[in-house]
Amino acid sequence: MHHPAPAVSRARWLLMGLFALAGIAFSSWLARIPAVRDLLDLSTSELGLLLLVGSVGALLTVTVSGVVVQRFGSRAGIVASTVVLAVALVLMGVGPTVGSVALLAVGIFLNGVAVALGNVPINVESARIERAMGRTVIPQFHAAFSIGAVAGSALGATASHLGIPVAVQFTAVAALAVVWRLASLRGLVLPDTPGDRPRTPRRASVGTPTVGRRRRVATALDSWREPRTLLIGVVVMAAALSEGSANDWLSLAVVDGFGRSEAVGGAMLGVFVGAMTLVRLLGTRLLDRFGRVDVLRVSGVVSVVGLLLFGFAPTFALAGAGIVLWGFGAALAVPVGIAAASDDPLRAAGRVAVVSSFASVASIAAPPLLGIAAASTGARHALALIAVAMVASVLLAHQVAPESPSIEDEPVRHDVEDPTALDLPDPTPHTPDAPRARALTLTGTTS
Numbered sequence: 027m028h029h030p031a032p033a034v035s036r037a038r039w040l041l042m043g044l045f046a047l048a049g050i051a052f053s054s055w056l057a058r059i060p061a062v063r064d065l066l067d068l069s070t071s072e073l074g075l076l077l078l079v080g081s082v083g084a085l086l087t088v089t090v091s092g093v094v095v096q097r098f099g100s101r102a103g104i105v106a107s108t109v110v111l112a113v114a115l116v117l118m119g120v121g122p123t124v125g126s127v128a129l130l131a132v133g134i135f136l137n138g139v140a141v142a143l144g145n146v147p148i149n150v151e152s153a154r155i156e157r158a159m160g161r162t163v164i165p166q167f168h169a170a171f172s173i174g175a176v177a178g179s180a181l182g183a184t185a186s187h188l189g190i191p192v193a194v195q196f197t198a199v200a201a202l203a204v205v206w207r208l209a210s211l212r213g214l215v216l217p218d219t220p221g222d223r224p225r226t227p228r229r230a231s232v233g234t235p236t237v238g239r240r241r242r243v244a245t246a247l248d249s250w251r252e253p254r255t256l257l258i259g260v261v262v263m264a265a266a267l268s269e270g271s272a273n274d275w276l277s278l279a280v281v282d283g284f285g286r287s288e289a290v291g292g293a294m295l296g297v298f299v300g301a302m303t304l305v306r307l308l309g310t311r312l313l314d315r316f317g318r319v320d321v322l323r324v325s326g327v328v329s330v331v332g333l334l335l336f337g338f339a340p341t342f343a344l345a346g347a348g349i350v351l352w353g354f355g356a357a358l359a360v361p362v363g364i365a366a367a368s369d370d371p372l373r374a375a376g377r378v379a380v381v382s383s384f385a386s387v388a389s390i391a392a393p394p395l396l397g398i399a400a401a402s403t404g405a406r407h408a409l410a411l412i413a414v415a416m417v418a419s420v421l422l423a424h425q426v427a428p429e430s431p432s433i434e435d436e437p438v439r440h441d442v443e444d445p446t447a448l449d450l451p452d453p454t455p456h457t458p459d460a461p462r463a464r465a466l467t468l469t470g471t472t473s
Contacts, residue, residue, distance in 0.1 A: 037155055049178055050199070053182065055196070057181070061122075083137070083138030085390060092146055094143070104211065107140045111140035111200070113133075114133045118192075119195065154216055165313070166307060249373060250380055260418060263385060264388075271396060276298055280294045297346065297350060301350045329412075330355070370429060
């Protein structure tokens with residue numbers, strides 16, 4: 027059995043912490059939205075427009091974040107997003123306190139910018155750690171986000187119960203985020219390994235820094251012209267639509283559809299998140315054994331069954347079973363999409379930015395579209411429409427099969443000083459959908 031080197035294990039746990047922190051910051055803000063609404067006396071439509079501002083900020087930033095990571099590295103992207111996040115949280119707390127909708131809007135916009143700027147580097151680093159470990163671990167990072175989201179909801183609910191002002195809570199979360207993120211930088215980003223270096227064609231010259239920098243920026247933008255990347259983006263968009271719609275509408279659908287209390291609606295959202303987190307923690311073995319394509323297909327089918335059961339079940343008990351199946355099916359699609367977009371380390375940042383932009387589109391389009399459908403059919407039946415997107419995910423599942431580099435794109439091993447390093451054993455797990463390239467796993471981190 028191969029064990030990761032201490033540096034890889036340290037980077038893994040530090041990154042787990044950053045994913046959990048992202049969940050805490052995200053949900054602690056969402057938990058105080060009712061208080062923010064009351065402080066500013068906002069109508070439902072006005073609040074919806076303000077929330078939409080954050081999605082617009084994320085969409086405008088996500089492509090730039092790919093270029094930042096490609097050009098300056100993951101550490102620079104994380105630092106930049108940390109600064110923007112701190113400013114955003116403070117403004118989101120101060121705005122409602124002083125009665126300024128404009129300050130709140132700027133804060134929400136910057137929060138979207140910070141999320142987009144930070145998501146690309148942490149997802150790129152999660153793929154780097156997975157390559158270094160030689161087995162599937164990306165879903166565990168997303169499970170950490172889900173756990174952090176539960177903790178953030180509890181934090182927000184506790185602050186509300188104790189009467190803590192939103193300005194105090196959000197400023198405290200901002201301080202926590204800055205300290206936590208900056209303290210994690212040392213040891214978070216693994217150094218380049220042979221598998222992480224650009225796959226320079228053998229006929230190309232190397233050692234020309236200017237050309238290399240231009241190529242990295244071009245690669246980040248070229249990803250928008252890659253059919254495979256765009257189709258993976260559709261898979262991620264369907265997954266984001268499924269997960270995001272549950273966060274936005276599930277509680278309301280339970281309350282309106284079955285006449286249950288708000289507490290029961292919140293509990294059922296907790297069931298969904300719990301089911302999703304469980305599969306993300308345990309699903310890594312499924313991915314290693316059966317491969318991305320088969321797991322994504324089964325996940326899509328399970329999601330469809332769960333959505334239809336929740337949408338049309340005649341009893342609350344059956345609808346609850348549908349929620350569990352929906353959570354199971356929604357768990358692995360985003361991690362699988364991120365892993366597929368990160369197969370080529372040179373192009374990972376640009377491709378992750380592209381698929382993340384599809385997720386941002388889902389977050390912008392879903393609330394108003396589902397709201398329109400819910401007005402005529404009810405929230406429960408409106409959520410069943412997401413099954414259409416999941417069918418598309420199943421049909422496109424073959425796009426997430428791991429890439430195999432062509433012979434001419436194998437990395438030139440100028441970085442290897444010891445020729446015997448090329449004889450290291452290959453720790454790559456041989457998944458059914460495709461074995462990974464040997465160059466991606468010669469990290470020297472197994473023992």
